[in-house]
Amino acid sequence: MRCLIFVEHSDGTVSESALELGAMAKSIGAEAVGLICAADPGAVNALAGQLGSFDAVIGVADDSLATYNPDAAARALTAATEAHKPDLVMTSYSAAGVDLAPNVAIRTGRQMVGYVSGLELDGDTLNAMSTVYSGKLVARTGMDLPGIVAVMPGAVKADGLSGGAPAVEMMDVDLSGLRMRVTETLVPENTGVNLADAEKIFCVGRALGGTEKIELAENVAAALGAELAGSRPVIDAGWMPKVRQVGKSGTKVKPRLYLMAGVSGAPEHLEGMANSELIIAINSDEQAPIFGTAHYGAVCDMFELMPALTERLTAGK
Amino acid sequence: MHIAAILRLNPVLTEELEVDEDGRDIDREWIGLELNPFDDQALEQAVLLKEATGAKVTALAAEAEGGERLLKTALARGVDEVLLIEVGEENVQLSSRARAPLFQEALEGLAPDLVLTGVLSTDDIYGELAPQLGALLDWPQVSAVSNVALGDGVATLQQEYSGGISARIEVQLPAVVGLQAATQPPRYVAGSKLRDLLKVEVPTVEPGADFGADLADATELEVPDTSGGAEMLTGDAEAVAARIHEILVERGLV
Ligand SMILES: Cc1cc2nc3c(=O)[nH]c(=O)nc-3n(C[C@H](O)[C@H](O)[C@H](O)COP(=O)(O)OP(=O)(O)OC[C@H]3O[C@@H](n4cnc5c(N)ncnc54)[C@H](O)[C@@H]3O)c2cc1C
Numbered sequence: 001m002r003c004l005i006f007v008e009h010s011d012g013t014v015s016e017s018a019l020e021l022g023a024m025a026k027s028i029g030a031e032a033v034g035l036i037c038a039a040d041p042g043a044v045n046a047l048a049g050q051l052g053s054f055d056a057v058i059g060v061a062d063d064s065l066a067t068y069n070p071d072a073a074a075r076a077l078t079a080a081t082e083a084h085k086p087d088l089v090m091t092s093y094s095a096a097g098v099d100l101a102p103n104v105a106i107r108t109g110r111q112m113v114g115y116v117s118g119l120e121l122d123g124d125t126l127n128a129m130s131t132v133y134s135g136k137l138v139a140r141t142g143m144d145l146p147g148i149v150a151v152m153p154g155a156v157k158a159d160g161l162s163g164g165a166p167a168v169e170m171m172d173v174d175l176s177g178l179r180m181r182v183t184e185t186l187v188p189e190n191t192g193v194n195l196a197d198a199e200k201i202f203c204v205g206r207a208l209g210g211t212e213k214i215e216l217a218e219n220v221a222a223a224l225g226a227e228l229a230g231s232r233p234v235i236d237a238g239w240m241p242k243v244r245q246v247g248k249s250g251t252k253v254k255p256r257l258y259l260m261a262g263v264s265g266a267p268e269h270l271e272g273m274a275n276s277e278l279i280i281a282i283n284s285d286e287q288a289p290i291f292g293t294a295h296y297g298a299v300c301d302m303f304e305l306m307p308a309l310t311e312r313l314t315a316g317k
Numbered sequence: 318m319h320i321a322a323i324l325r326l327n328p329v330l331t332e333e334l335e336v337d338e339d340g341r342d343i344d345r346e347w348i349g350l351e352l353n354p355f356d357d358q359a360l361e362q363a364v365l366l367k368e369a370t371g372a373k374v375t376a377l378a379a380e381a382e383g384g385e386r387l388l389k390t391a392l393a394r395g396v397d398e399v400l401l402i403e404v405g406e407e408n409v410q411l412s413s414r415a416r417a418p419l420f421q422e423a424l425e426g427l428a429p430d431l432v433l434t435g436v437l438s439t440d441d442i443y444g445e446l447a448p449q450l451g452a453l454l455d456w457p458q459v460s461a462v463s464n465v466a467l468g469d470g471v472a473t474l475q476q477e478y479s480g481g482i483s484a485r486i487e488v489q490l491p492a493v494v495g496l497q498a499a500t501q502p503p504r505y506v507a508g509s510k511l512r513d514l515l516k517v518e519v520p521t522v523e524p525g526a527d528f529g530a531d532l533a534d535a536t537e538l539e540v541p542d543t544s545g546g547a548e549m550l551t552g553d554a555e556a557v558a559a560r561i562h563e564i565l566v567e568r569g570l571v
Binding site: 114251 | 486
């Protein structure tokens, strides 16, 4: 059995998720073949050198592939899938994975399963476990191969560099007439807020409801000596600046303490904080998925808890 | 300029979800449905673009139940036209993959310049909608987008990656966009505005296309086992605050 893995990279480094996908392919006894799209063959080779656990690499080189280009990448992955007929195509559940897996599934007439957290091979059937409804349910889908999966980052541990660099075979793909171009890469500006290095974080979610209540959260953070953070909806609503967002499209954090209130625990939030040393979650819904990840939890109204905790912390000083 | 916004209903996830008897679907008896939060962003972005450029906006839905009300909300939010694709009352559980060919057919008829929908729905097990539509229509597609601006025959988008990094992408129209966040948060609609629309007839269309084949018959749903999860702190807010304080003191965190 053979898996074709779309290898994401930035600034000359392959992503952790690509190594995780390699480990997952191995875990079902499959060969791991990476697809590396980059600006030139030299860049493909340099990236392949970081995939010691892979069996082979297919390289596609073109100026348009210097950074991720959804149109060019979809063509490359479709062409590689059609030429090499892997049993399974694997992408990460990332922006690129959301672009590519469903798109290539349609283009190649394959079935796909997304939000995958685990794979098991049972004869010719691949059982894929998915995290659905924001983590409130899990789905088990039996897929006949060939197929495509999009896998949650962190679903398995990445393999380190075991073998030497895999052999690279370059492939020609027609990338003429692309219908989009990347004009700029934007990196967040340095604002002095550094969640990644914070020792303690207090994170509030959508349940905060508006800026009127933010003072209650600021008080907890101050009494605790913690950085204040928010889930994505808090940032999208404009209640806090983007630098304070934890998660998939925000900052990944690993503090000694991650205290959280009114955050449901969607997979995209967990991706940014699940490795924190101590996680304490407050939520009014006893079925909130965050209680599956937190070390301590309490079913409680955050608007009662926040002032009570501020008082305790201040009195205890 | 013509923009199509595709809207889907989702179960309200702050309520308890249960799995039905045969484990194939969620128990839909008591759950509430709401506009998929990412489709809400797509709707807002469509209306913002209309305000900025004078574009016409058509909202589309394909729901067994609640589609009319959903589209009336879209009218109240400022879209110009709506279209409900009839899927049959019994088809309450339709994945994005199942509905994609129906939306494809409707979009081929409408021929919009830009299609906006939410980047995902939390039950998109068999693939998200926007990239499937891109492939079916053979139009360029970009997902995880925040910010959309329209120019002459092109749209400029911001695609978001991890770590707060993003790219600006210029895409030729017509195109399909999976929206993550609109340029501004979705606006509030007054109930009175909705009531004014009660009598409006929502136009419907019978699809000619078949549902797309997905793996729904091969999927079983379960409530995850969280027994290995959190140790629960009980009592009222005061008691919980006191226990949290103790835990933090024990660990030298305060
Ligand atoms: C590509 C992509 C990237 C994403 N990136 C991120 C990211 O970086 N970070 C991120 O956070 N999300 C991200 N998301 C969004 C993610 O899917 C969720 O939508 C989001 O995390 C939900 O935020 P929330 O938990 O604050 O809100 P909700 O899911 O709405 O949860 C609110 C919670 O508050 C609880 N609650 C309500 N009232 C109270 C009360 N009075 N007291 C206590 N609890 C209460 C509810 O029970 C509920 O559990 C991303 C999504 C996509 C598609």
